[in-house]
Amino acid sequence: MRCMSSDPHYKQVQTLLQASLPEGGVIADAAGLRPYECDGLTAIRQQPWLVVLPETEAQVAAVLRICREHDVPIVPRGAGTGLSGGARPHARGVVLSLAKMNQIIEVDAHNCVARVQAGVRNLAISEAASAHGLYYAPDPSSQIACSIGGNVAENSGGVHCLKYGLTVHNVIGARVLTSTGQCLELGGKVYDAPGLDLLAVLCGSEGMLGVITEVTVTLLPRPPAVAVLLAAFGDVEAGAAAVANIIGQGIIPAGMEMMDKLAVQAAEQFAHAGYPLDAAAILLIELDGCDEEIDHVCNTVQRLLETAGAYQVQVARDQADQQRLWKGRKSAFPAVGRLAPDYYCMDGTIPRRRLGEMLRAIEELSREYQLPVANVFHAGDGNLHPLILFDANIPGQLENTEEMGGKILELCVAMGGTVTGEHGVGVEKLDQMCVQFSATELTQFHGLKAAWDPAGLLNPDKGIPTLTRCGELGGMHVRQGQLPHPDLERF
Amino acid sequence: MSNLLTQAGTQLSEQVQAAKAAGRRLIINGSGSKRGWLPNFGDANGELLSTSEVRGIVAYEPEELVVTALAGTPIRELEMTLAQQDQMLAFEPPQFYAQGTVGGMISSGLSGPSRPWFGSVRDALLGISLVNGAGECLNFGGQVMKNVAGYDVSRLVAGAFGALGVVTAASLRVQPRHQQQQTLHLEMNCAAAVRFCRSLAQQYNPVTGTWWHDGVLSIRLGGSEAAVSASVQKLGGQAANVGTLWQDIRDHKHEFFKASLQVGAHQPSAPLKLCRVILPPAAPQDLPGVEAASLAVEWAGGLRWLWHDEPQQVRAWAESVGGWVWVLGEAASALGNLSREHLALMTEIKKAFDPAHLFVSPLNFAVVETADEPAHAH
Numbered sequence A: 001m002r003c004m005s006s007d008p009h010y011k012q013v014q015t016l017l018q019a020s021l022p023e024g025g026v027i028a029d030a031a032g033l034r035p036y037e038c039d040g041l042t043a044i045r046q047q048p049w050l051v052v053l054p055e056t057e058a059q060v061a062a063v064l065r066i067c068r069e070h071d072v073p074i075v076p077r078g079a080g081t082g083l084s085g086g087a088r089p090h091a092r093g094v095v096l097s098l099a100k101m102n103q104i105i106e107v108d109a110h111n112c113v114a115r116v117q118a119g120v121r122n123l124a125i126s127e128a129a130s131a132h133g134l135y136y137a138p139d140p141s142s143q144i145a146c147s148i149g150g151n152v153a154e155n156s157g158g159v160h161c162l163k164y165g166l167t168v169h170n171v172i173g174a175r176v177l178t179s180t181g182q183c184l185e186l187g188g189k190v191y192d193a194p195g196l197d198l199l200a201v202l203c204g205s206e207g208m209l210g211v212i213t214e215v216t217v218t219l220l221p222r223p224p225a226v227a228v229l230l231a232a233f234g235d236v237e238a239g240a241a242a243v244a245n246i247i248g249q250g251i252i253p254a255g256m257e258m259m260d261k262l263a264v265q266a267a268e269q270f271a272h273a274g275y276p277l278d279a280a281a282i283l284l285i286e287l288d289g290c291d292e293e294i295d296h297v298c299n300t301v302q303r304l305l306e307t308a309g310a311y312q313v314q315v316a317r318d319q320a321d322q323q324r325l326w327k328g329r330k331s332a333f334p335a336v337g338r339l340a341p342d343y344y345c346m347d348g349t350i351p352r353r354r355l356g357e358m359l360r361a362i363e364e365l366s367r368e369y370q371l372p373v374a375n376v377f378h379a380g381d382g383n384l385h386p387l388i389l390f391d392a393n394i395p396g397q398l399e400n401t402e403e404m405g406g407k408i409l410e411l412c413v414a415m416g417g418t419v420t421g422e423h424g425v426g427v428e429k430l431d432q433m434c435v436q437f438s439a440t441e442l443t444q445f446h447g448l449k450a451a452w453d454p455a456g457l458l459n460p461d462k463g464i465p466t467l468t469r470c471g472e473l474g475g476m477h478v479r480q481g482q483l484p485h486p487d488l489e490r491f
Numbered sequence B: 001m002s003n004l005l006t007q008a009g010t011q012l013s014e015q016v017q018a019a020k021a022a023g024r025r026l027i028i029n030g031s032g033s034k035r036g037w038l039p040n041f042g043d044a045n046g047e048l049l050s051t052s053e054v055r056g057i058v059a060y061e062p063e064e065l066v067v068t069a070l071a072g073t074p075i076r077e078l079e080m081t082l083a084q085q086d087q088m089l090a091f092e093p094p095q096f097y098a099q100g101t102v103g104g105m106i107s108s109g110l111s112g113p114s115r116p117w118f119g120s121v122r123d124a125l126l127g128i129s130l131v132n133g134a135g136e137c138l139n140f141g142g143q144v145m146k147n148v149a150g151y152d153v154s155r156l157v158a159g160a161f162g163a164l165g166v167v168t169a170a171s172l173r174v175q176p177r178h179q180q181q182q183t184l185h186l187e188m189n190c191a192a193a194v195r196f197c198r199s200l201a202q203q204y205n206p207v208t209g210t211w212w213h214d215g216v217l218s219i220r221l222g223g224s225e226a227a228v229s230a231s232v233q234k235l236g237g238q239a240a241n242v243g244t245l246w247q248d249i250r251d252h253k254h255e256f257f258k259a260s261l262q263v264g265a266h267q268p269s270a271p272l273k274l275c276r277v278i279l280p281p282a283a284p285q286d287l288p289g290v291e292a293a294s295l296a297v298e299w300a301g302g303l304r305w306l307w308h309d310e311p312q313q314v315r316a317w318a319e320s321v322g323g324w325v326w327v328l329g330e331a332a333s334a335l336g337n338l339s340r341e342h343l344a345l346m347t348e349i350k351k352a353f354d355p356a357h358l359f360v361s362p363l364n365f366a367v368v369e370t371a372d373e374p375a376h377a378h
């Protein structure tokens, strides 16, 4: 760092940035930079050269122009809650934080949309819309902190996305600045936009295609009736069968979450949600609808749960009980975090019917690596969050954990799933991308990136691995005799 | 099962490579069912590449809510298979001339009356197999509902009208069919209908479609028996047996879409054009001089159909309230009000998938590049 601050080129860029931003808009001192060294994936750290905090879209544009003219990499950052290192800084680059762009521009109840700046927190949108009886449906567990810009960049999900969709299904407009200096308005308050669906590809683009400055989200009316059911099972596969039966009956719950024994015990100790400690797995199911239908649906689901082998079913009809039941699930990550010095959160998705098989495989890996695993799933859509418990202070444990995690993800691909359901690739899953995609597919991704960002300045070295990296890895894997399914069908 | 898929990919990729080697350009065609929307696009030199031979359902797991079908599969065949399991494509793909294919459904990105409540084609799309302009077979997305590995190329290809490549297969999320369906008629004028639809949109209810035309607002309700009958009680109006009304709207078989009837009712100064006007749904219908008979409103206000002899006027009005217009039969209007910056980026994306411009598409973004100065300003 010291050499960069004395380099006249960098000095000049820093002066230009300072001149374009308000007082305090450029952070360059070590203490100030420290909070930006990592995102939610704290194991991977890097001090950035600078952090910039623009307050307006014009200031974002100025930062992008200066960086373009001086060939400085840019790492966009929302709230830094990402779990794959997407916002990990670049040693010679600036972190472009959208945190100060936190204005709710408009809640337009007639059109059922809200226009907000990228730095607005997810939960703040629903809070602002609640006066109209409306809300923003995607609800990542990090919703009190994470930004809507980050949600779009990761195409985040939440416990309600089985019924109400991911971020991509609930965003209809955005303003985005590209590294070439274009300001593009995508979509609007309208259902379909002309031409290529740039907004769809922006969702999940992990800060690599453009900087999102404003988002238009759709708002939904709150359902008048809600019921939350908790079902306890003596074995996990019975729980998985219950999920298939419910969906097979044509019922799409608002949310359907599963936790295994270790996760249940951790969550119960942490949140006192009233979870049965002897259960091998619990299912939490939220049903919503109008007052006239909720009893009937609730009874049907209860019967299906019992038929599948639930030995206990609790039904929560009032809000306080429902919040208590959800609190355990929503705090599962920090709760598991208390069981060991560190935990590593995985995010693969598999076709739901292979859940039992997957769990057995994880159990075996856990034995092999001597690392305990707590499992939390979005059971309705097959998105798994195995949490591997470890201690980074014990030499070799972090590496072992990463290796074991990598194997779980490769299994997800082999079962017809994906290495990431909602947390993104970032820097974390680059190697597994080589397993999931062929060289021609990766090349196509790089081509798409170059169309948006020809100079490659936006969030370099993230998301999509280079072919060289995959080549080296492939060689390594072959040497160890474990090249995982290179030409696997993913359909 | 994946054999079918590999064969389909190989077959189409060979055709693309042969055309490339011979320097021929290709126009991708499913069944030709959207021809009325986009008659005269591109240069006429393109050779037709038909996907209609590549058909069949590759995989269907009702309990996973996912189906995978080859591009040439007729939409009707797919829907019949789903119906046997009490499931459906929630976005109600139009089937003009009753013969649309899965590939055309994805490439056109068009959805039916349920669009505001159940999303569009791209929303249901989970993965695609694609042959790009180099003749390479590529797979993006997959068969699972949550998947953020790599850029979301599947959804980018939806609505791209073949500009980026040949879709050989697609995986789609399906939904359970509604237990009960009921349509109500309420008499009111257009302004009142738009207001009424917006108030409905702000409350929780089982609305799955709206259609206003000629003084009558039709509201379709769908869901559990209890939810639908409670909603019928609340909304009042007249429950009606509407036969194929909603399919007719979806497929443009409804009388409103027949030009001859329109011309009979007017003395137009020029031939009437059918304008597909996409607006912020609450926008008032305040374009002067439009007769009720020439106007229909779908999507709780978000889609207005207008027969008009001066589409330019319609366009100016729509754009002034944040919307855009596609004049049916005029391919260029499918690009709406996109700016030069948008078109320049789309051109670059097209080049990334199809560098030699092998695929002739009605979405011709490159139009701007040949006009005066280059669109990219550095």
Ligand SMILES: Cc1cc2nc3c(=O)[nH]c(=O)nc-3n(C[C@H](O)[C@H](O)[C@H](O)COP(=O)(O)OP(=O)(O)OC[C@H]3O[C@@H](n4cnc5c(N)ncnc54)[C@H](O)[C@@H]3O)c2cc1C
Binding pocket: A039, A040, A075, A076, A077, A078, A079, A080, A081, A082, A083, A085, A086, A087, A098, A118, A139, A140, A141, A142, A145, A146, A147, A148, A149, A150, A151, A152, A153, A154, A155, A156, A157, A158, A159, A206, A207, A208, A210, A211, A212, A213, A333, A334, A422, A423, A459
């Ligand atoms: C306890 C906990 C629970 C979580 N639960 C969930 C969950 O249930 N579901 C889920 O999907 N995720 C979850 N996450 C992950 C994370 O919260 C989401 O990925 C979130 O969307 C990240 O938002 P952020 O504002 O923190 O983005 P950041 O972490 O700051 O950035 C994430 C990525 O987006 C890019 N980016 C951010 N803002 C912009 C912008 N304005 N323009 C362009 N690119 C941008 C960054 O470059 C980076 O690549 C959880 C995380 C934690 C810590």
